[in-house]
Amino acid sequence: MAYICAMMIYIAYLAFRKSPIGVVATTITIAGLVSQTFAIILRWKEFADLSGMGFLRSAPMTNLYESLVFFVWCLILGYLIIEFKFKNRSFGAFVTPIAGLALAFIDLSGVSKDIQPLVPALKSNWLLAHVTMSFIAYAAFSLSFSTSLMYLILGTEKRNEPAYIFWTITFGLFAVLLISMGIDMLTFKAKVRPEIFIHNYLFRTSFLHPSAAVSVLSYIAAMGILLAAWRYGHLLKVVLTRFHVTLDMLDDITYRSIAVGFPIFTLGGLIFGAIWADQAWGVYWSWDPKETWSLITWFIYAFYLHGRLIRGWRGRRVAIVAVVGFMAVIFTYLGVNLLLSGLHSYGSK
Amino acid sequence: MEQGIKKTFVDRIWDFLASVKLAIVIFAFIALTSIIGTILEQKGDPGENLEILTRLFGESLAPGLYSISEKLGFMDMYHSWWFTGLLILFSVNLVICSIDRLPRIWKVIKEPAFPLPPERIRQFPIRREFILEGGTESVKDSIASSLKNARFHVSENKDEIGYSFTAQYGRYSRLGVFVTHFSILLILIGAVVGVRFGFKAHLNLPEGAVSDTAFSANGREVPFGFALRCDNFEVDFYGKSDMPKEYRSWLTILKDGKEVLRKAIAVNDPLSYEGITFYQSSYGIVPGGLGRGTFVFNSVSRDGKNSTVNARLGESFSLPGTGITARVVDFSPALRFDEHGHAVTYANQMSNPAALIQFSGDGINTFSGWVLKRHPETWQLSDGSRIEFIDYWGVEFTGLQVRKDPGVWIVYLGCIAMSIGLFIAFFMSHRRLWVRLIEEKNATRIIVGATANKNRAAFERKIDKIFAIHGTQREGGK
Numbered sequence: 001m002a003y004i005c006a007m008m009i010y011i012a013y014l015a016f017r018k019s020p021i022g023v024v025a026t027t028i029t030i031a032g033l034v035s036q037t038f039a040i041i042l043r044w045k046e047f048a049d050l051s052g053m054g055f056l057r058s059a060p061m062t063n064l065y066e067s068l069v070f071f072v073w074c075l076i077l078g079y080l081i082i083e084f085k086f087k088n089r090s091f092g093a094f095v096t097p098i099a100g101l102a103l104a105f106i107d108l109s110g111v112s113k114d115i116q117p118l119v120p121a122l123k124s125n126w127l128l129a130h131v132t133m134s135f136i137a138y139a140a141f142s143l144s145f146s147t148s149l150m151y152l153i154l155g156t157e158k159r160n161e162p163a164y165i166f167w168t169i170t171f172g173l174f175a176v177l178l179i180s181m182g183i184d185m186l187t188f189k190a191k192v193r194p195e196i197f198i199h200n201y202l203f204r205t206s207f208l209h210p211s212a213a214v215s216v217l218s219y220i221a222a223m224g225i226l227l228a229a230w231r232y233g234h235l236l237k238v239v240l241t242r243f244h245v246t247l248d249m250l251d252d253i254t255y256r257s258i259a260v261g262f263p264i265f266t267l268g269g270l271i272f273g274a275i276w277a278d279q280a281w282g283v284y285w286s287w288d289p290k291e292t293w294s295l296i297t298w299f300i301y302a303f304y305l306h307g308r309l310i311r312g313w314r315g316r317r318v319a320i321v322a323v324v325g326f327m328a329v330i331f332t333y334l335g336v337n338l339l340l341s342g343l344h345s346y347g348s349k
Numbered sequence: 350m351e352q353g354i355k356k357t358f359v360d361r362i363w364d365f366l367a368s369v370k371l372a373i374v375i376f377a378f379i380a381l382t383s384i385i386g387t388i389l390e391q392k393g394d395p396g397e398n399l400e401i402l403t404r405l406f407g408e409s410l411a412p413g414l415y416s417i418s419e420k421l422g423f424m425d426m427y428h429s430w431w432f433t434g435l436l437i438l439f440s441v442n443l444v445i446c447s448i449d450r451l452p453r454i455w456k457v458i459k460e461p462a463f464p465l466p467p468e469r470i471r472q473f474p475i476r477r478e479f480i481l482e483g484g485t486e487s488v489k490d491s492i493a494s495s496l497k498n499a500r501f502h503v504s505e506n507k508d509e510i511g512y513s514f515t516a517q518y519g520r521y522s523r524l525g526v527f528v529t530h531f532s533i534l535l536i537l538i539g540a541v542v543g544v545r546f547g548f549k550a551h552l553n554l555p556e557g558a559v560s561d562t563a564f565s566a567n568g569r570e571v572p573f574g575f576a577l578r579c580d581n582f583e584v585d586f587y588g589k590s591d592m593p594k595e596y597r598s599w600l601t602i603l604k605d606g607k608e609v610l611r612k613a614i615a616v617n618d619p620l621s622y623e624g625i626t627f628y629q630s631s632y633g634i635v636p637g638g639l640g641r642g643t644f645v646f647n648s649v650s651r652d653g654k655n656s657t658v659n660a661r662l663g664e665s666f667s668l669p670g671t672g673i674t675a676r677v678v679d680f681s682p683a684l685r686f687d688e689h690g691h692a693v694t695y696a697n698q699m700s701n702p703a704a705l706i707q708f709s710g711d712g713i714n715t716f717s718g719w720v721l722k723r724h725p726e727t728w729q730l731s732d733g734s735r736i737e738f739i740d741y742w743g744v745e746f747t748g749l750q751v752r753k754d755p756g757v758w759i760v761y762l763g764c765i766a767m768s769i770g771l772f773i774a775f776f777m778s779h780r781r782l783w784v785r786l787i788e789e790k791n792a793t794r795i796i797v798g799a800t801a802n803k804n805r806a807a808f809e810r811k812i813d814k815i816f817a818i819h820g821t822q823r824e825g826g827k
Contacts, residue, residue: 262775283549283750
């Protein structure tokens with residue numbers, strides 16, 4: 001909850017640009033991180049006591065709820081490191097919303113918060129290494145997403161530039177998806193369990209509404225939001241330029257977080273995952289959707305790195321790639337669990 | 350003349366195969382086609398895939414799209430010829446671009462950096478300039494030693510302008526990229542070796558049964574070269590729930606009729622013998638086997654004597670030390686009592702095994718009751734003795750994933766190489782430094798210029814730290 005509060009204060013900071021507000025925002029974020037750390041440790045201990053499997057095997061990262069919480073934790077930690085290193089708080093307004101939205105998603109979607117017993121396949125020491133490292137990488141990628149999006153916001157001038165159109169559409173799409181999902185959740189929340197909800201009820205109140213009028217209306221509203229994002233996107237730029245954020249700095253942070261995230265993702269996500277799969281399922285690579293999507297993500301970030309390091313691309317082009325990469329991350333993490341089926345279906349329950 | 354044209358043609362192909370552009374196009378292609386592969390169920394049911402297409406593209410387009418994608422191999426695309434081709438092209442690109450770049454990088458590594466004139470040093474991205482008291486000779490040695498202390502590879506030169514140093518650190522880190530590329534190749538080679546010389550198969554082995562073959566996905570029978578026996582299979586549950594906590598198979602390897610190895614396997618804990626590995630993957634009840642197993646009971650008499658009793662369905666047996674004769678008249682793999690108190694079987698797994706036993710004997714009325722394996726409170730008999738339900742053996746099978754993969758070690762080697770390569774490529778940098786010492790009256794002007802191929806800011810801080818020891822009289826700065 002502290003994060004949602006911090007998110008608002010960061011946005012307020014962005015709007016009014018008074019340094020006391022910034023200090024308050026940072027303090028609240030740190031307080032949030034500390035309390036979350038305690039919460040995670042408590043849950044870990046409770047789980048270890050309950051399962052009697054030993055501490056290492058009982059890492060609280062076994063379902064969607066726990067993994068989202070851990071993701072938020074990594075993200076905030078990573079953000080705080082950047083805030084202290086670069087002495088700039090304006091990133092907070094872009095990072096804390098991701099954290100806040102993840103938490104809001106947990107709350108609204110009614111994802112089960114109970115401690116659940118582990119299925120036999122998850123009982124392994126690899127769980128801790130594989131999942132922790134994947135999420136640290138996800139968090140690094142989301143940082144790069146925020147900074148690259150900021151880069152695009154700051155680095156574009158005219159409304160007919162492809163890069164400008166790209167970021168406003170991305171921004172608008174996120175807004176549309178979140179709003180429509182929010183409406184869905186508020187409508188159906190109490191009635192159904194999350195997995196059924198995702199499969200059957202998503203977008204029922206808007207795009208897939210039984211009545212054609214509502215459905216058409218939602219599409220029109222979505223277009224409206226996209227247009228608005230396109231039309232008024234430069235306002236965000238005006239806000240951002242008031243801070244001493246330089247394009248080089250954003251480009252640099254994007255690169256650095258990817259340079260940290262990519263090796264961790266390769267080692268923890270792909271390699272440890274392959275070794276564990278080899279132990280548990282008897283195949284180190286089986287092209288199941290989760291594996292394939294992480295490979296896709298890996299290729300996109302490899303693309304980013306090659307473009308930047310070998311071809312010497314800077315700025316806008318690679319920022320777009322970084323944004324696309326993060327979309328793949330989101331899909332790998334949530335989309336695959338919720339929409340596609342496969343061996344990796346632990347997270348959807 | 351013809352020779353020349355031919356050469357440029359070969360050159361052009363080479364350049365094409367070595368280009369980053371091609372790499373990027375391949376990345377994009379693999380990523381995009383893989384997306385399709387995750388949407389359509391691989392090796393799945395045609396009807397289901399047709400439904401997926403219908404949902405995405407509508408009734409009218411789906412059948413056409415289905416036949417197109419089937420012809421293109423999208424239903425099993427990761428094994429299709431063009432996806433394999435894409436992977437081969439990817440490896441070729443990887444090899445050629447590495448070969449193409451290696452000599453250049455090698456030159457940077459091997460060639461000693463030669464001294465540069467002051468005006469060139471002043472043009473470097475990182476530059477510092479300051480004046481130290483004392484003559485060149487004395488300043489020279491202290492600078493050289495502090496560079497060496499910072500683990501730099503230092504060489505000293507002298508020319509008409511004066512003394513100079515060139516120093517570098519981490520030059521071999523430039524090879525990290527090649528290690529990474531090579532590791533990808535290793536992983537692909539390992540995968541090919543695995544597919545070519547190994548197999549993947551499945552085996553459902555009932556308790557007590559012996560098998561020396563398994564069945565691969567396409568129905569082919571794969572011999573092991575030895576035999577495997579399942580001695581027992583057990584499932585543990587979480588508390589009173591039906592959620593399995595752990596399942597184990599007790600396996601024995603038989604070679605030429607002799608037992609050579611015994612091991613209890615579980616999920617995440619396989620058994621390996623002669624290059625073939627058996628993984629616990631599933632379990633179930635042998636079709637039609639429910640009546641044919643053996644009940645294993647532990648009978649505890651009133652005075653505490655234990656004795657194991659085996660029996661089959663319908664057979665009478667006596668419980669030692671009690672004078673009671675028992676007979677199992679019915680069995681349910683998953684017993685539940687419905688709201689009317691009737692016994693019903695609610696699953697076709699051994700979720701809650703229960704035996705209906707009829708007891709008779711001297712001094713007691715004939716009675717019958719359900720004895721449940723997972724509920725010890727049902728084991729108590731009216732005369733104070735107990736019948737413990739240990740197992741109904743020979744009814745369940747264990748589902749084993751059987752794999753032989755001689756390439757897996759190459760893949761692991763590749764994974765290790767990749768971790769090392771990525772670590773080098775991202776966290777180590779090649780740092781080069783040029784230092785000029787110029788004699789001035791009673792002092793020495795020091796000009797420093799430096800480059801690093803990564804993480805320049807950290808190198809800058811390092812340089813400031815190295816030269817801070819020699820005094821603070823700075824000039825120029827950035």
